[in-house]
Amino acid sequence: MQDQASNLVYVVSLGSGTPEWSRLSWIDIVRARRRYCHPTGGERWPKAPPNYLGFRYHGGLQSIHHVDSWKVTDDLHQSIEEIRPGTWEPHFMYELGEPIVPPRKVANGKIYPSGRVWAALDLLLTCSTVSEARNRTQQRLG
Numbered sequence: 001m002q003d004q005a006s007n008l009v010y011v012v013s014l015g016s017g018t019p020e021w022s023r024l025s026w027i028d029i030v031r032a033r034r035r036y037c038h039p040t041g042g043e044r045w046p047k048a049p050p051n052y053l054g055f056r057y058h059g060g061l062q063s064i065h066h067v068d069s070w071k072v073t074d075d076l077h078q079s080i081e082e083i084r085p086g087t088w089e090p091h092f093m094y095e096l097g098e099p100i101v102p103p104r105k106v107a108n109g110k111i112y113p114s115g116r117v118w119a120a121l122d123l124l125l126t127c128s129t130v131s132e133a134r135n136r137t138q139q140r141l142g
Contacts, residue, residue, distance in 0.1 A: 007121040008137070009064055010046055011054035011130055012036075013114050023082040030055050034065070034096040035080050039089055040072055044116065049092055052121060054130075061106040061130050064121065065096035106130060 018025040029035055036053055038045050054064045071093050077085040079093045102125055109129025111117060120140065123133035 006051050008050065008118050009052040009054040009121050009124055010050040010116065011056060011061065011119055011124070011134075012038075012116045013111075014055050014057040016057060021084045021086075022080070024080070027055075027057055029080060029082075030063070030065075030096065031099075033080055033082075035094060036065075036096060037073075037076055037079075037091045037093045040092055041089070046092075049094065053094060053096065054119070054124060056108055056130060060108055061102055061124060063099035063101055064124060065099055067094050068097045069095045100125075106133075 014026040014030060016025060016027060022029070024032065036055075040047075049067055049070045052064055052066055055062050071079075072090050073079065073093050074088050074090050075085060076083045076088055076091060076093065079095075106124065106127065107129045109131030111131050111134070117130065117134040118137060119130065119133035120137045123136050124130065127133040127136065
């Protein structure tokens with residue numbers, strides 16, 4: 001269940017390469033297909049789908065997308081034809097809305113290169129770095 005009242009954005013890092021099992025790069029999966037996926041389990045991934053996903057690459061935040069819909073799947077090819085068919089561990093597969101592009105550069109700041117963070121939508125659009133938005137979000141939430 002998505003918490004429809006939440007304005008928190010789960011911000012992830014996208015690599016510029018193309019995985020061996022896809023004809024699309026990580027970035028093009030988001031930009032060209034407006035899709036994103038991650039495992040449903042584990043400590044480091046959301047247990048419930050967020051309302052918003054943010055994507056950072058090339059040194060900063062590039063876009064934020066509303067999660068228009070999602071499903072759990074074990075075959076990513078069903079949603080993205082450029083991904084090789086096959087069985088995966090269960091993944092959340094997100095359909096993303098139109099990109100919200102920050103009005104100015106939002107650098108990564110002090111975040112581990114592949115790190116994933118939660119930050120408030122308004123702070124991502126007004127802070128100068130993703131790490132500042134993360135820190136101020138944590139302060140708000142106490």
